Every structure is written in structure tokens, then in C-alpha cells.
Amino acid sequence: MxxxxxxxxxxxxxxxxxxxxxxxxxxxxxxxxxxxxxxxxxxxxxxxxxxxxxxxxxxxMDKLDILRTLLDFAADDLIKRMPPESSPAISFDDRITQLIQAHLTFFTERSDLFLLFLQGQTMVATRPASLPGLHAPFARYIGAIETRIATSLPAPGLPDQKRQIASLLAAAACGPITVGLSISSSKHDVIKNLDLARQSLLAGVKQLLLK
Amino acid sequence: MxxxxxxxxxxxxxxxxxxxxxxxxxxxxxxxxxxxxxxxxxxxxxxxxxxxxxxxxxxxMDKLDILRTLLDFAADDLIKRMPPESSPAISFDDRITQLIQAHLTFFTERSDLFLLFLQGQTMVATRPASLPGLHAPFARYIGAIETRIATSLPAPGLPDQKRQIASLLAAAACGPITVGLSISSSKHDVIKNLDLARQSLLAGVKQLLLK
DNA sequence: AAGTTTGTTGACGATGTAGTCAGTAGCGAC
DNA sequence: GTCGCTACTGACTACATCGTCAACAAACTT
Structure with missing residues (x-):
């Protein structure tokens, strides 16, 4: 820090x-x-x-308090690496690439923060009940992605479509890292898979928007 | 159980x-x-x-022992839901769909096992050192995906390409669930996103294989 | 420099937890 | 029935951990 x-x-x-x-x-x-x-x-x-x-x-106050603080900090760090909210409208492809890239540099430069972030994400996902107040940084994180894709969406889209795409992007960025590390891939392999996920996401989201 | x-x-x-x-x-x-x-x-x-x-x-023996047993059981359950290893060669699209479908029914029918599986995955990914022997079920899981896509790959592919695609598939299946639940989406939304991820993966992997 | 406020300390009481073990209950063989 | 064996029990030891607090130290104020 x-x-x-x-x-x-x-x-x-x-x-x-x-x-x-x-x-x-x-x-x-x-x-x-x-x-x-x-x-x-x-x-x-x-x-x-x-x-x-x-x-x-x-x-x-206690352990949960310091964990919350750290997760907030991690979310901030990750969000800061994304293109600024008011950034010029660029192609959807490029915006997606920018956002994945933000995750990638976050992972390479602050893997300690990212790993805690992933840990927290799973904790909140699997047992939200016992972890009051811990979901906030993750909601903020998805929100940040949402606003950043909003200006580059090919079409206006339905109300919850933005949220859906944001979740998908987050999954495409976080999923490969967790899975890759769980089978002890090298950091390098994880990064390669992340790029693959980016391409995959791009192709997939385009298909979604065509309908 | x-x-x-x-x-x-x-x-x-x-x-x-x-x-x-x-x-x-x-x-x-x-x-x-x-x-x-x-x-x-x-x-x-x-x-x-x-x-x-x-x-x-x-x-x-201790807590780690029973956790290992449960994760093994979870991996078995998930693998059993996949198409049999010796299943007839079908189109790559269909095979991917089958595999994602396996995750989906696992999630809907045994979400308790799947959630523990995800918890374990993150534990192993973020701190393998302190959890001896816990990576095995996850290696088995990726291996199972690998052998099941092998027969349907459009091209023979490089040696580690299979592994790469298997990881990507796992990420496409597990990622959306973790992310979705972390922002407290409904189970229904999570499932919808999972289908999106399937489409996305399909498009992305095709692109990968074209090169 | 004396007094006040703010930050730090680690010993302490209370509680929680892991793992053990002598004892009990249930089962199967004869 | 009774003997041997296996599964089960929960009180117990030894230790870990929490959160507190009276004492101490450093920094500010006058």
C-alpha cells in the first residue's frame, strides 16, 4: 500500500x-x-x-473492519486503473479491451490486492449472511464497469443489459485468474488466458447485441 | 449427499x-x-x-481431511454430470454446450456442493501453500473437461491448447456464478448470465482456433 | 516545564477450540 | 449369557484468541 x-x-x-x-x-x-x-x-x-x-x-473495530477497509482500497485501485468515467466515446471493442487491460495490470502490479479481492468476492458470494457490509466494494466495482461501457454501447440496450454485460466482463476478467491459479498455472499462462477471455467476451457480447 | x-x-x-x-x-x-x-x-x-x-x-483426521473429502465428492458429482468420456464425437458447439449445461444443473441441483467447490477453488488459488493436497480435485476437474473436448476439437491443436480451452471453459462456467452471487443477483439472473457466457465462449474459442 | 491530549503497550480475564482418552453402548459370534 | 470388538461419548488438558485496560510514552499547548 x-x-x-x-x-x-x-x-x-x-x-x-x-x-x-x-x-x-x-x-x-x-x-x-x-x-x-x-x-x-x-x-x-x-x-x-x-x-x-x-x-x-x-x-x-475488529477483523471484519480491516478487511472491509482493504477491500475498499482494492476496489478503488482497480477502478482507478479503468479509463476515466468521462473518457471519450471509443469503439466498444476498444472499451472492453481497456477494461480487461485494467484488470491485467492490477493483477501484475498488485496481485496481493487482487488476490484478496478475489477471496472477498468468493466469501461474499458463498455466504453473504455472515459478512455484513462486505458486498459494497463489489457492487461499486460492477457499477464502475457499468458506467464505463455505457458510453460505448453499440445500441442503447435494455435497462438491465448494461448490468449483465458488466457482470460478464467481470467474470471474464476474474474467472480465468481464479481458475488458472487453482490449477497452479504460471502467472504467464494466466495472463495469456485472460487475453483469450477478452477475445471470447468481445465475440460473445457482440452476438448478444445483435439480437 | x-x-x-x-x-x-x-x-x-x-x-x-x-x-x-x-x-x-x-x-x-x-x-x-x-x-x-x-x-x-x-x-x-x-x-x-x-x-x-x-x-x-x-x-x-482433521478439518482439512473432511474438506478434501467433500471437494472430491463435489468434483465427482460435477464430472458425473458431464457427457461420458467415451461419448460419440459431436460438434464442438454441442460439446461446449453440454459441458456448460453440466455446470448449470450442478448449480441448480447441488448449489451447496458447487458453492463449496468455488470456495475451495479460491482458497487453493490464493494460498496453495497452506492447503496441502487440496488442489487435486480441481486438477481432476480440469482434466475431465480436457478429455471431453478432445474428441470434438475442430483441429488437433497444440499440446497445451486443450488445457487452455478447458481452463477457459471452466472460467466461463465458474466466473459468472461467483461474480453474479457477489453482487447478490438472483439465482435466475446468474443462470441467464451463464448462458451468455456459453455463447461468448463459443464465439471466442472459434476465433482462437481459426488462427 | 508543567499539564493535557493522543497514541501505544502488553499483561490479563474470559472464552473458545483442538485433540485425547478412559469409559459406555451396541453389535456379532459362540 | 458372555465375551470380544467396534462405534460412540463428552469431560478434560493444553493451548490459542479475543478484547480490555491501567500504565506508559510521545507530542502538543500554555
């Missing part, structure tokens, strides 16, 4: 505090990806961040 | 034992999908199965 120094947080004390907070976030990201979210103890995080245990509770 | 009574397990005693084992498997499946694999205690499982805690350890 590498935020800029935040906007003038007053003095040294509060600067130190945000540094501690950041260390906790970094440590949590690492531990979550190593031992799994539920499989890790708060003390694993504070140990790795080299702070006292009590400090954790000054910055976060 | 609903196995047939197993092949003649001798007398009533051992029949009672496999019934207990089955109750544990059923309970574990339920609990895993409710509280998450790592978030649940052995006693949650035995409690739900209404057996003593010690009984668990008579049938399974």
Missing part, C-alpha cells in the same frame, strides 16, 4: 498514527493472503506489523 | 458407522457454507450432526 502522505494531518503525532495504521493494513493484507482471512489471528497481524495488540483496536 | 448404501458393508454396526460418517459430511457441508471453512469449529460440525466430538476424529 502506498498512499500519498494524506492531506496535512496536523502534526507529528497524527502522522505517526497514520503510519501505524498503514503498517497494520500492509500486514493484514500480507497475512490474509498467507493464512486466509478467517484462519488468522489479530495477533498475527500486530506481530507482523510489529505493534502492540491494543494498537489494532485503536485503529479498527 | 445421497450415496447408495455402499457395497455390502457387512452388518448393522458398520452400516451405522457409514451413516454417522455421512451425517458428519452433510453437517460439514452445511456449516462450511454457512460460517466458512476456517470460521467453523469441529464442534460446530459434530453439534449439527448430533454426534459426540470424539466421533469426528474416528472418521476424519
Amino acid at each position: 502506498d498512499d500519498e502522505p494524506d492531506q496535512r494531518p496536523e502534526g507529528r503525532a497524527s502522522r505517526r498514527a497514520s503510519k501505524t495504521r498503514q503498517r497494520l493494513l500492509d500486514a493484514a493484507l500480507y497475512i490474509f493472503n498467507t493464512k486466509g482471512v478467517e484462519g488468522c489471528a489479530i495477533e498475527d497481524i500486530t506481530e507482523s506489523a510489529d505493534v502492540g495488540k491494543g494498537t489494532f483496536y485503536r485503529h479498527f | 445421497d450415496d447408495e448404501p455402499d457395497q455390502r458393508p457387512e452388518g448393522r454396526a458398520s452400516r451405522r458407522a457409514s451413516k454417522t460418517r455421512q451425517r458428519l459430511l452433510d453437517a460439514a457441508l452445511y456449516i462450511f457454507n454457512t460460517k466458512g471453512v476456517e470460521g467453523c469449529a469441529i464442534e460446530d460440525i459434530t453439534e449439527s450432526a448430533d454426534v459426540g466430538k470424539g466421533t469426528f476424529y474416528r472418521h476424519f
